[in-house]
Amino acid sequence: MAAPLNRFKASLAKGERSIGCWMGLCDPYLAEATARAGFDWVLIDGEHAPNDLAAIARQLQVLDPHTSPIVRLPMGEPWLIKQVLDAGAQTLLIPMVNSAEEARALVRAMRYPPEGIRGMGYALGRASHFGTVEDYAATANDQMCLIVQVETRAGLDALDDILAVEGVDAVFVGPADLAADMGHTTSPNAREMQTVVAETLRRIAASDKAAGIIDFSDDALAQHFDNGAQFVAVGADVVFLARGLRALATKWQDHIAGS
Numbered sequence: 001m002a003a004p005l006n007r008f009k010a011s012l013a014k015g016e017r018s019i020g021c022w023m024g025l026c027d028p029y030l031a032e033a034t035a036r037a038g039f040d041w042v043l044i045d046g047e048h049a050p051n052d053l054a055a056i057a058r059q060l061q062v063l064d065p066h067t068s069p070i071v072r073l074p075m076g077e078p079w080l081i082k083q084v085l086d087a088g089a090q091t092l093l094i095p096m097v098n099s100a101e102e103a104r105a106l107v108r109a110m111r112y113p114p115e116g117i118r119g120m121g122y123a124l125g126r127a128s129h130f131g132t133v134e135d136y137a138a139t140a141n142d143q144m145c146l147i148v149q150v151e152t153r154a155g156l157d158a159l160d161d162i163l164a165v166e167g168v169d170a171v172f173v174g175p176a177d178l179a180a181d182m183g184h185t186t187s188p189n190a191r192e193m194q195t196v197v198a199e200t201l202r203r204i205a206a207s208d209k210a211a212g213i214i215d216f217s218d219d220a221l222a223q224h225f226d227n228g229a230q231f232v233a234v235g236a237d238v239v240f241l242a243r244g245l246r247a248l249a250t251k252w253q254d255h256i257a258g259s
């Protein structure tokens, strides 16, 4: 038996467009509810949400077969990559990638020798269904999907070199951090940033990598797809919940205040 098929990676290779939901609520019960909502993929955010390895593992256990999981790590550290892959993640989003050298190191961290340096511990891991996938070591590399985040001026300057790295499947634009690095910390939707993001998506889409991004504005989301984005996060559980609850509380506080 071979390593589980990475449906998200296969979808990217076919050039299919997809929508996803960011997850920062750090709970498997809520993750399953999001997984069943109809998104092609969901992203467990370990960078800006308190998703530690145990929380990531518990959420991974409830997502399949409802949707494809992506895990974002705080940074692309090989020891963290090793742990989360053994827990069953197959698609990683790594933030703040600023050079082709960094991208190549991430490719190697996700693969077993001789292609890479991933430690051999799958017999203990959920990734091999706890050792029942007999051919896991021989087939796992092909199911690894690496998405690197370009979200600084340095990353933009290195984009052509990053796009040439074998083993990088996609490049994800981080609009908020890119805007901050370009002097628009409080105005990520500044005209300059709209132009930069559009051009960057087009550059990625013109390569053999898939382009991804996140946004919370319907108009911006439509433009991102028009500019070549292939996989797009169209919302986040925390944002959706917080905004909805604030609106509900305001509505009925206003009601009773007027009564």
Ligand SMILES: O=C(O)C(=O)C[C@H](O)[C@@H](O)CO
Residues within 6 Å of the ligand: 048, 149, 151, 173, 174, 175, 176, 177, 178, 214
């Ligand atoms: O820079 C960005 O924007 C991202 O990387 C996405 C954010 O971290 C995500 O939390 C949505 O705001």
